[in-house]
Amino acid sequence: MVWLEDKQDWMLYFAVPSEKCSVYSMCGAFSWCAENIIPMCSCLRGFSAQSPNEWSSGNYTGGCTRNVALPCSLNGGGSVPSMYGYEEDRFYVANNVRLPDGSQTVQATSATECEVACLNNCSCMAYSYNETCSLWYTDLMNLQENLDNTTNSIFIRLPASEIPHTKSSRGKPLGIFVGGSILALGVCLVAILCLLHKRRRIKGLHQIDINMITFRYKDLQLVTNNFLEKLGAGSFGSVFKGVLQDGTTVAIKKLEGVRQGEKQFQAEMSTLGTIHHVNLIQLIGFCSEGEDRMLIYEYMPHGALDQDLFRVGLGDVLPWNTRYQIAIGITKGLTYLHDNCRNCIIHCDIKPENILLDATFSPKVADFGLAKLLGRDFSRVITTMRGTIGFLAPEWISGTAITAKADVFSYGMMLFEIISLKRNVEHEKRCADKFFPILVAMKIQEGNVHELLDADLRRDVNLEELDRACMVACWCVQQDERSRPTMGVIVQILEGLVEVNMPPVPRYLQFLAESADESMLSSTK
Known part of the structure; x- marks a missing residue:
């Protein structure tokens, strides 16, 4: 506000919107904006940041660009035969979104007709069908997470290479020829494998991989x-x-x-x-x-992380820089499991006991893949909880589908212990305002995270890194898994490449801590 002497009145000079996503094209083209996720802007599937440097610095207005150009755009543009569209382009659906501006309505009596109308025009970027057919012929701008109760879906056009292949009846003659050739080769291959199997069989075992x-x-x-x-x-x-x-x-x-x-x-x-x-x-x-x-x-000479974190005597504690690098290393290992393996591997049991340290204190995640191997289910997971509040995400308790975000929650709980050098459930008082994760959230709001550590531990702490680690941990343990960052984003935040917003107090943990207080009070009466 600016005071105008001549008019004797205040004039609005500058205002910050309460919701950043309400700023038009906050995230640029072909991206979507969500207030409760960090970072708030994400590229749509099949797209990458137009300017990675700007994107990593928090400036998303440049938007995103296609990873692979649409085939029809490489052949002169304009309208193309529908069979070309069906063969070369497909659609990826984005659900629960607020539709972007700039759509045009065309006549169609079904979602299929609407899809065909888009495929038959190379300029069509996306379509949506909800009794009427809406097509977008320009860059998709201002796509947002839907905050009201209405349900909208938009189908975004991508090259076939960006979406897994689906059945097609076209090209049958070639398919028959190729299929016959593969069948003949398959018969020969099976015969060879059977012969090798007999030769290599040793007491019921055979070599399954050259590196194993x-x-x-x-x-x-x-x-x-x-x-x-x-x-x-x-x-x-x-x-x-x-x-x-x-x-x-x-x-x-x-x-x-x-x-x-x-x-x-x-x-x-x-x-x-x-x-x-x-x-x-x-x-x-x-x-x-x-x-x-x-x-x-x-073999890991320094054993499990818990042995080094919870030592008695301040002279033996791991220095802050070592602990911070351990936290970053763990995120890189989990990012590889979640994003870089052929199939996403969810660990299901992230805790200090499953982080091993080599001779240079470099962390290595252990026991990955064993949850699937042992057919881990809810009854088995619940036995790993320490007291009431452990490392398990709330979705384990509710019985909803488990995703990689369950590992993110467990990582956040472990990060609290890496910061404090104490078990989350072994601090001096179990009351809600002294439960360490809740205490961290409160100190972040106050801007006093340095008060979380004892005076002896503050001496070698990098306060900027401590602030980052505390905020990451609080984001990781949000009840709604959509609010938790991915492990890849956590790596960028901890390395200082991406700014992180102020996290809300983890209500789920606060509820559990308060419930524990009530149980303790009732047991003493």
Whole structure:
């Protein structure tokens, strides 16, 4: 507001909108805006940031551009035969959105007719059908998450290469020829595999991957001195130390409760053996004999993260920089599991005990892929909870579908422990305002996150990094999984590449903490 002397009145000079997404084209073309997600702007499927540097700095107005040009645009543009459109272009549906401006209405009596109308015009970027057919011929601008109760869907045009293939009846003659050739080759291949299988079979096992080693049970007995030195135990089984004949030290996990047969087990081992990342523990081989199932991993000299986090005596604590780099390394490993594997791998059991440290304190996520291997279900997961408040996302309790965002929640709870060097449930008082995750959220609101740490711990802390870590942890533990960032975004935030907004207080954790208070009070009466 500016005071005008001549008019003796205030004039509005500048105003900040209460909802950033209400600013027209806040996120530019071919992206969508959501207030409760960080970052608030996301490129649509099949599109990438027009200017990655601007995007990472928080300026999204440049919008997004196609990863692959539409085939018809490469052939002169304009209208093209519908069969060309069906063959080369498909549609990706974005649900629960506020439709962008600039649509044109055409006559169509069904969603199929509306789709055909869009396909038959190379300039058509998207369509939506809700009793009437709306087409968009220009860049999609101002696409937003729907905040009211109405349901809208928009179908965005993409090249076929950007969307998994669906059945088509076209090209049958070629298909028959190719199919016949493949069948003939398949018969020959099966015969060869059968012959190789007979030659390679050794006591019911065969090599499944050139990088995987199959071990016999008696060999593992020998290298572990009959499983003498136990390194630890977890929800999946016990771990023992062993030394192979070439002098390589390994960790051998004896699995408990494996439900899969030998063939399924070996198939899973083949998949896990192809996963390589500096922040993921490396699987060297396996053993599958009778009822015994064992995994052979690289050995980590510093053991599990919990052993270093919760030491007694301040002189032994991990310095802040080491802890912060550990937090970043874990996110990179989980990002690889979620986004870079052939199929998304949800860990389901993120906690300090499942983070191992090598000789340089570089973190490696362990036990990934074992949740699926053991057929983990709700009844098994609930046993891993420590007290009332553990590492499990609320969707485990509600029974809703589990996604990678469940790992994000668990990571957030673990990040609180990395920050405080204490168990979340072992702080001095269990009351709601002293439960560490809630305390962090309150201190963020006050701008006093440095008060979260003891005076001795503040000396080597980078306050900017501490602030980032606290805000990330609070975003990770939001009840609505849509509000939680992806692991890839967390990496960017912790590395200072992306700004993070002020997180709301995690109401779900606050509710649990208050419920625990009431239970404690009632038990003392």
